[in-house]
Amino acid sequence: MTDTQTAQIESEAPAATHAAETPEALIARLAKAGRAAQAQLARMTTAQKGAALIAAAEALRAAETDILAANDKDMAAGAERGLSGALLDRLKLDTKRLAGIADAVAQVAALPDPVGQVIDASSRPNGLALSRVRVPIGLIGIIYESRPNVTADAAALCLASGNAALLRGGTEAVHSNRAIMAAFQRGLAKAGVPAEAVQLIPTQDRAAVGAMLTAQGLIDMIVPRGGKSLVERVQNDARVPVLAHLDGICHTYLHASADVAMARSIVLNAKLRRTGICGSMETLLIDAAFPAAQAVVADLLDAGCEIRGDARARALDPRILPASDADWDTEYLDAILSVAIVDGLDAALAHIDAHSSRHTDAIVTSDDAVAEEFLTRVDSAIVMVNASSQFADGGEFGLGAEIGIATGRLHARGPVALEGLTTYKWLVRGTGQTRP
Known part of the structure; x- marks a missing residue:
């Protein structure tokens, strides 16, 4: 037997x-x-x-x-x-x-x-x-x-x-x-x-x-x-x-000061390393002053990721589809990503506050003061600076296996x-x- x-x-x-x-x-x-x-x-x-x-x-x-x-x-x-x-x-x-x-x-x-x-x-x-x-x-x-x-x-x-x-x-x-x-x-x-x-x-x-x-x-x-x-x-x-x-509605915000090579690498990994895990990025926020927005979305599209964006995001690439209101609150768990262009840190924080599931949210920035403000103001279970949200995992935190990622406060x-x-x-x- x-x-x-x-x-x-x-x-x-x-x-x-x-x-x-x-x-x-x-x-x-x-x-x-x-x-x-x-x-x-x-x-x-x-x-x-x-x-x-x-x-x-x-x-x-x-x-x-x-x-x-x-x-x-x-x-x-x-x-x-x-x-x-x-x-x-x-x-x-x-x-x-x-x-x-x-x-x-x-x-x-x-x-x-x-x-x-x-x-x-x-x-x-x-x-x-x-x-x-x-x-x-x-x-x-x-x-x-x-x-x-x-x-x-x-x-x-x-x-x-x-x-x-x-x-x-x-x-x-x-x-x-x-x-x-x-x-x-x-x-x-x-x-x-x-x-x-x-x-x-x-x-x-x-x-x-x-x-x-x-x-x-x-x-x-x-x-x-x-x-x-x-x-x-x-x-x-x-x-x-x-x-x-x-659910893991995880955001990554590319600040205006973000290193371009770092931003491109983190974004691809955060979305596409494994799309079906709860730490996968579901919304990308790009600062209007970030200099390489087109390159970032092109990387994703060329890798087979479907992008649904707001009006300013769609102007970056004709392959980007229009986002509905529901997209900002959707955990895709697939090669699909919503993208919005935001005017500065406060706008990014407002979007995250309105749509995050309080699981994992990240910023890519070279400005230490901005990084600390993001860490302080984002009320999620995991808040990251200059790292892929795919690290939201007990094993990666040195805890061994995990029973889950708790998003409550108690x-x-x-x-x-x-x-x-x-x-x-x-x-x-x-x-x-x-x-x-």
């Missing part, structure tokens, strides 16, 4: 065994098992968790043939359903990408363990010693779409931070997710970690998502990772705290890795004090 067949049996067996279960009963059963496993995880040492992750990474490498065969099924089904090129790119695994997934799991094992870290400490005049210490959040539910790498990334990050994970992947990647999870759990089992520490929901029934969102007291936090409609549904329906990852913001998956508790040590 192949690893892929084993993965399918392991993932489908609970559904067959509990065929009469309602979605609510299924989620409650899995969540209770996850919470029991999390209680064991919380007592594990950094070395024990690290050894489990190394074993999981080795199991992923060993299962390469079967994981890629499972992914071939998903790719064929996606092509038949007419998924866009960008979505198929997100879905596709090959030897290099799978090696990257395994490497990311191993890298998480080498990261500093946030659990038990003392955030701060103080003593009161009455002799009480106070400290705040990082602790796991508990059981984290993660709902995601077509990226199978999220299965391993999320499982690794949750485990390393002492949390259990309950994962619900998208139908597009169902075979890939099952094969990855089966390999990951085999690795954990070799290291003595209960399989229930990371679980993949064994059904694609959308009602299971609704049951996750209302599982108060069982699931401690929900992380949605996908398109705008998914995130909106989660935020609207959840009765469990949500760590939101909204709990965690930007790439969410180990520290973002912890909360804290107060420890108070006394010597017999009573309150008067």
Whole structure:
């Protein structure tokens, strides 16, 4: 029996065994098992968790043939359903990408363990010693779409931070997710970690998502990772705290002082390196005083990028199409870009304020004062100077794998890795004090 067949049996067996279960009963059963496993995880040492992750990474490498065969099924089904090129790119695994997934799991094992870290400490005049210490959040539910790498990334990050994970992947990647999870759990089992520490929901029934969102007291936090409609549904329906990852309407502003060669290089990379990731530039703002606007848009057009522009942008090249009002608020995730000409920094900032999703926004400039003003005034999770927005990634920030990029303002913001998956508790040590 192949690893892929084993993965399918392991993932489908609970559904067959509990065929009469309602979605609510299924989620409650899995969540209770996850919470029991999390209680064991919380007592594990950094070395024990690290050894489990190394074993999981080795199991992923060993299962390469079967994981890629499972992914071939998903790719064929996606092509038949007419998924866009960008979505198929997100879905596709090959030897290099799978090696990257395994490497990311191993890298998480080498990261500093946030659990038990003392955030701060103080003593009161009455002799009480106070400290705040990082602790796991508990059981984290993660709902995601077509990226199978999220299965391993999320499982690794949750485990390393002492949390259990309950994962619900998208139908597009169902075979890939099952094969990855089966390999990951085999690795954990070799290291003595209960399989229930990371679980993949064994059904694609959308009602299971609704049951996750209302599982108060069982699931401690929900992380949605996908398109705008998914995130909106989660935020609207959840009765469990949500760590939101909204769409990536990322801007790059070419200031009048921008180095031309640098600007041309950054713009091409920010848009076209990988168009289907959330850090891909979706709107380019060009200062009216920037001297090489025509060259920048020609680079993009010649590389096969469709450009939709305002009236002044369209004057740069006859190949530029007119932009609609909706274009400024669209995450294309494809080789499509909206372009506007702006009159100075204030106009650029006004456009970003009106249309940014608060994910990642960047400026290219040689003026240090302008750069600092941009950093101060742009209210996004990630703000960049003279760099491609494609660097908006936990791995590129030295955080290892990431569970998503949070665009809200509470709990965690930007790439969410180990520290973002912890909360804290107060420890108070006394010597017999009573309150008067």
